[in-house]
Amino acid sequence: MRLSYPTNVKVIQVPCTGRVDIIHLLNAIEDGADGVYVAGCLEGECHYIAGNLKARRKVDYVKRTLEEIGVEPERVEMYNLSSAQGARFAEIANEMVEQVAKLGPTPVKGSCAA
Amino acid sequence: MIVADRKSLEEILSMVETDKKILVVGCKGCVTVCNVGGAKEVEVLASALKIARKKAENELEIDTHVLERQCDNEYVSQLGDTVGDYDAVVSMACGVGPQFLSEMYREQVFYPAVNTTFFGGATQHGVWEERCAGCGTCGIHLFGGICPIARCAKSLLHGPCGGSSNGACEVNKDTECIWDTIVKKKMEQGKVDDLLAVKGFKDWRSARDGGPRRSIREELVEGNI
Amino acid sequence: MSEFKSGSNLEKILKAGHFAFTGECGPPKGANVAHLKEKFQYLKGNVDAVNMTDNQTAVVRMSSLAGSALLFQEGLEPNFQMVCRDRNRLAMMADILGAYALGVRNMLCLSGDHQTFGNHPQAKNVHCIDSMQLIAMVKKMRDEEKFLNEEDIDVAPKMFVGAACNPFADPYEYRVHRLASKIDAGADFIQTQCIFNMEKFRDFMKMTVDMGLHEKCYILAGVTPMKNAGMANFMKKFVPGMDIPDELIKRLKSVDKKEQAEEGIKFALEQIEEFKEMEGVAGVHLMAIEWEQRVPEIAERANVLPRPQVD
Incomplete structure (x- = not known):
């Protein structure tokens, strides 16, 4: 499956999305990322029982935080897919890039902002 | 905490x-x-x-x-x-x-x-509830181990008031009527009589009402207080 | 020493064994004495005493003390209501002395609706003592002639002490015990919450009589005539501790809108008739909420006029 997804998506691998913390998502925005999303396993299929559900609540927290300070919450999203869904992975990457592109460049002018 | x-x-x-x-x-x-x-x-x-x-x-x-x-x-x-x-x-x-x-x-x-x-504790992960008002004169044993000073919206010593409905407080349907809980616990234990005597007037001096408070453990104090 | 605790008209009526009939009046949201006096005219001669409410539903109004004094000036007997929400024990004792000095001889001791209901939800709630203790305090001031700190009172306030009872609040089984506690604390008379669920009230009174409480205290049954089905619906939904059976709402709705007030009054009259016969009930407390002008008619049709005079 030689599927392509946008080159401006930087993948950071974690053993489980339960490892992703609020501060990781905030730091990405703080450092100038136009968007950040978490791709977790399908709900109900977490190897660690609830890692992906916890990740979703953290994503929601970050969305609320951004909203409070006037940054578009759509810059942060949570997606669920299984490791067997390669095509879906590419689709999600395209979807997210499109969503963020519509919003335009980040209003947070950080050190690595383009 | x-x-x-x-x-x-x-x-x-x-x-x-x-x-x-x-x-x-x-x-x-x-x-x-x-x-x-x-x-x-x-x-x-x-x-x-x-x-x-x-x-x-x-x-x-x-x-x-x-x-x-x-x-x-x-x-x-x-x-x-x-x-x-x-x-x-x-x-x-x-x-x-x-x-x-x-x-x-x-x-x-x-x-x-x-x-x-x-002052309270976690009733479930992510949810904290009030348990103590720091009134300085603890009497929870008089109410089945439950504090009405902290947990009744009117701090009643003789509840529940007329606003208690289906176990909920009149202030908010999501707030437990703690007097309902106290009474039901005493009823289950067959100890309703514990609640019936008219209690003495509370001395609020030990609470914030008496002014800022200070606790001293003399055995720990070095020098002057 | 007088044979009476307070010598109030209400006490005399009850002690003489008459079926008491008390009314209620909410003070104005302002200092509109003229309006208040107008309402007094509907009550004068038709009831034995008039409850003057104390910031009812936690909405700020002219003080119940001033309202009670105005009642007295106009030749009506006040029943001065006091809640524990707005005053600490100093203010309470001061107002009890003041009320007595101004001619007040009856008091109704209440917890008070929580201030979050009212028009100043930001207020600090006091509850220095609770309604049970307020009863005990007024009794102590009368019988021991002492303040709470045991200091002597120079001319003690001799009040006829009233308390409220809501048989329809939960937990139901405990309500009669709480009533017993209020009587032990010193309540001379009880005015119940508005009764609409007659079946439940009959059951409640049976328990009360079985415990002999009616022999220790005068129990006045609370009656509120419904103005229309809308009012019944509103009270059912929004007033805490109200038990309004669906059959009553149905009954009000079953008649034309213009006839609903009459239907409400008819229900109240049926209730009063039943209370006259009900064991343990010593009278009726009529709470015609913002409907004082109908009190003369209700009293007339309830056959409680003229009110007895006891010396």
């Missing part, structure tokens, strides 16, 4: 509006346990403030630090070397923290980042 809720970012941002460099100080005591002012929350607040100020093109430099406790001068003194380097310091401890800090470092400005709410 002491429970607190973080203030809105809007309020905190307005406190530090004119500052360029601040320190956010957490506390490893109660506010760490209730997930509002420990190491994690300090970093999250710092990041959120930085994002907001970057967006406003008015960058804010933030250092972070977490003290063992902000309610002991021994730990508060650890900030001595650095506290003067900032335009202001934001404390994420309960209301005690910013005061101990202010008392030790008289030249510095300390802002409270949290609203201290009550």
